[in-house]
Amino acid sequence: MSTSSSSNDLRFRLGTGLVALSLVLLVAAIGFELLRQSQLSIAKFGLSFWINDVWDPVSGEFGARPFIWGTLYSSVLALALATPIALGIAIFLSELCPNSLRQPLTFLTELLAAIPSIVYGLWGIFVLVPAVRAFESSLPAALRSLPFFSGPPVGVGMLSAVLILAIMVIPFISSVAREVLKAVPMSQREAAYALGATQWEAIRAALYYGRTGIVGAIMLGFGRALGETMAVTMVIGNNPQISLSLFAPQYTMAAVLANEFTEAADELYLDALIEVGLVLFVITLFVNAGSRVLIWRMNRTATVRTAPPVVAAPLGDPA
Amino acid sequence: MTAGKRLCALLTGVALFACVVDAQSTINGAGATFPYPIYSKWFAEYNKLKSNVQINYQSIGSGGGIRQLTNQTVFFGATDGPMTPEQMQGAPGKILHLPTVLGAVVPIYNLPGTSGEIKFNGPVLADIFLGKIAKWDDPAIAKLNSGMKLPSTDITVVHRSDGSGTSYIWVDYLAKVSPEWLKKVGVATSVNWPVGLGGKGNEGVSGLVQQTPGSIGYVELIYALQNKIAYGSVQNAEGEFVRATIQAVTAAAGAAVKNMPKDFRVSITNAPGKGVYPISSFTWILLYENPKDKAQSKVMVDFMKWALTDGQKFAGDLGYAPLPAEIVKLEMDALSTIKVS
Numbered sequence: 001m002s003t004s005s006s007s008n009d010l011r012f013r014l015g016t017g018l019v020a021l022s023l024v025l026l027v028a029a030i031g032f033e034l035l036r037q038s039q040l041s042i043a044k045f046g047l048s049f050w051i052n053d054v055w056d057p058v059s060g061e062f063g064a065r066p067f068i069w070g071t072l073y074s075s076v077l078a079l080a081l082a083t084p085i086a087l088g089i090a091i092f093l094s095e096l097c098p099n100s101l102r103q104p105l106t107f108l109t110e111l112l113a114a115i116p117s118i119v120y121g122l123w124g125i126f127v128l129v130p131a132v133r134a135f136e137s138s139l140p141a142a143l144r145s146l147p148f149f150s151g152p153p154v155g156v157g158m159l160s161a162v163l164i165l166a167i168m169v170i171p172f173i174s175s176v177a178r179e180v181l182k183a184v185p186m187s188q189r190e191a192a193y194a195l196g197a198t199q200w201e202a203i204r205a206a207l208y209y210g211r212t213g214i215v216g217a218i219m220l221g222f223g224r225a226l227g228e229t230m231a232v233t234m235v236i237g238n239n240p241q242i243s244l245s246l247f248a249p250q251y252t253m254a255a256v257l258a259n260e261f262t263e264a265a266d267e268l269y270l271d272a273l274i275e276v277g278l279v280l281f282v283i284t285l286f287v288n289a290g291s292r293v294l295i296w297r298m299n300r301t302a303t304v305r306t307a308p309p310v311v312a313a314p315l316g317d318p319a
Numbered sequence: 320m321t322a323g324k325r326l327c328a329l330l331t332g333v334a335l336f337a338c339v340v341d342a343q344s345t346i347n348g349a350g351a352t353f354p355y356p357i358y359s360k361w362f363a364e365y366n367k368l369k370s371n372v373q374i375n376y377q378s379i380g381s382g383g384g385i386r387q388l389t390n391q392t393v394f395f396g397a398t399d400g401p402m403t404p405e406q407m408q409g410a411p412g413k414i415l416h417l418p419t420v421l422g423a424v425v426p427i428y429n430l431p432g433t434s435g436e437i438k439f440n441g442p443v444l445a446d447i448f449l450g451k452i453a454k455w456d457d458p459a460i461a462k463l464n465s466g467m468k469l470p471s472t473d474i475t476v477v478h479r480s481d482g483s484g485t486s487y488i489w490v491d492y493l494a495k496v497s498p499e500w501l502k503k504v505g506v507a508t509s510v511n512w513p514v515g516l517g518g519k520g521n522e523g524v525s526g527l528v529q530q531t532p533g534s535i536g537y538v539e540l541i542y543a544l545q546n547k548i549a550y551g552s553v554q555n556a557e558g559e560f561v562r563a564t565i566q567a568v569t570a571a572a573g574a575a576v577k578n579m580p581k582d583f584r585v586s587i588t589n590a591p592g593k594g595v596y597p598i599s600s601f602t603w604i605l606l607y608e609n610p611k612d613k614a615q616s617k618v619m620v621d622f623m624k625w626a627l628t629d630g631q632k633f634a635g636d637l638g639y640a641p642l643p644a645e646i647v648k649l650e651m652d653a654l655s656t657i658k659v660s
Contacts, residue, residue, distance in 0.1 A: 259481040263383075
């Protein structure tokens with residue numbers, strides 16, 4: 001009896017281990033293949049590929065810096081915009097929402113995640129971009145002289161891309177954050193209330209308890225923003241330039257791949273495009289590794305400082 | 320007993336089915352997106368005539384079509400720009416270019432406060448796309464449009480962001496009429512645009528142009544016709560201002576017949592001749608002269624002969640210009656050189 005069940009355990013462990021291993025192998029294979037297929041470009045440009053601003057398929061000169069800039073700038077801004085909203089949604093849904101509203105609201109936020117990005121893109125072209133253009137034109141001249149708002153108000157550009165990205169990542173962050181908050185034991189909140197905490201303080205305690213999961217949720221949104229292609233390419237203006245201005249048309253790595261891959265017949269051109277894919281892969285890898293490190297450090301500091309300060313505060317308060 | 324009979328019937332059925340599958344010939348091709356509507360129409364119509372011929376076409380772009388043909392993963396390719404000599408050398412065998420239909424690219428613009436169609440010529444279009452002409456009331460534009468009141472609006476240039484045959488035809492024309500364009504930017508399906516916004520696809524470009532006052536872009540003639548987008552006329556090599564029509568595009572090919580090279584790899588932008596629309600181009604199907612599979616080759620050559628004759632009548636309805644008869648005749652000769660079983 002016991003031998004057969006332990007051999008079952010072993011088989012199960014091997015089976016699942018194999019599946020997990022295949023995923024690791026798949027990632028390694030993708031990295032290897034990107035590296036192999038971009039040999040021409042790596043050999044010709046080396047590290048200058050990362051810092052060169054010129055992308056000229058006709059003369060065969062390729063540099064990815066404008067795309068790297070556009071990808072990171074748009075993703076970071078979109079995340080800065082989306083995170084507070086997404087966390088607000090998650091907190092409302094898990095802590096404050098009346099039961100009758102919870103199901104429909106959850107369904108609606110998750111529906112946002114199910115809309116194909118091409119639909120977001122078309123909506124962006126026909127609704128968001130004209131609205132952004134009207135907003136840009138109405139901005140007072142004093143603000144327009146700032147580097148963040150310089151350039152002609154054409155509507156397509158960084159601002160439209162940031163807005164559309166923010167809308168697209170909100171459901172990802174909020175649904176994961178909601179699951180995290182749901183997993184926070186009720187006893188945490190009850191303990192906070194028992195110590196005289198207000199609802200706000202109890203929620204802060206729950207957020208603190210689930211902080212690693214919430215950071216994970218934000219990083220998931222970041223990864224999604226980095227790789228988002230179709231909707232962004234339809235509204236960002238696709239102009240490889242580095243600019244702080246939110247009004248300037250810019251370009252992202254995923255967008256240049258989607259735009260130029262099909263028609264790239266020249267070997268060096270194709271290799272340069274695949275190297276852009278490699279750069280995106282490396283950056284995504286670093287972002288994910290960075291978020292792991294962040295979570296790991298948060299867990300380590302948590303063991304040093306056992307009680308979260310928000311709950312500790314009412315403890316020291318005799319009232 | 321019944322089970323045995325059933326099995327027997329099943330096996331017979333499978334055998335019959337296998338037989339049918341065997342007689343079916345399937346040909347795979349890949350390439351340009353621009354001619355996709357007419358090609359899929361042709362393959363469907365041809366399948367009605369010859370139900371055992373099934374032709375599959377993936378519109379993955381000209382570059383992808385050339386790559387797949389070179390790697391011999393498809394039987395035929397299709398492209399909007401002729402293959403370069405380097406690409407021809409990279410292929411494992413001799414590749415023939417066969418023009419199938421013609422298309423054209425038209426300038427579209429959005430200039431509130433003007434009525435009537437704006438006239439352009441090559442140097443003006445090139446200077447606008449180089450960023451040298453930045454306002455609509457520039458003397459160079461005003462000279463072509465005497466009598467029209469042009470506002471002093473900034474010009475916003477819109478181009479395709481995706482690599483495309485449409486861009487190829489457009490910049491091929493600009494390079495022919497402007498030495499500066501040829502030197503600074505060059506000709507390819509994607510170029511390093513000196514100025515402007517990039518829109519994805521015809522719909523991206525026309526969307527941006529329609530929304531942005533003062534903008535100018537370019538789309539395929541078919542797209543402008545189907546979506547009833549106003550477009551400007553362009554001065555041809557004879558000095559006439561020509562509005563793109565299907566007849567004016569076929570005329571461009573007719574003018575090219577005299578100087579047609581044997582391999583059909585020719586650009587007909589800025590072609591000489593009366594009534595010619597200057598931003599016109601062929602689109603080509605690519606075939607190996609001596610393919611491995613001679614049986615497939617026979618089927619494909621038969622199809623091509625049909626497409627170049629009976630098939631041409633479907634072109635007009637879909638917004639493509641049919642080939643002039645002289646070119647069809649030259650292509651028939653070229654088709655006869657392809658090895659078949």
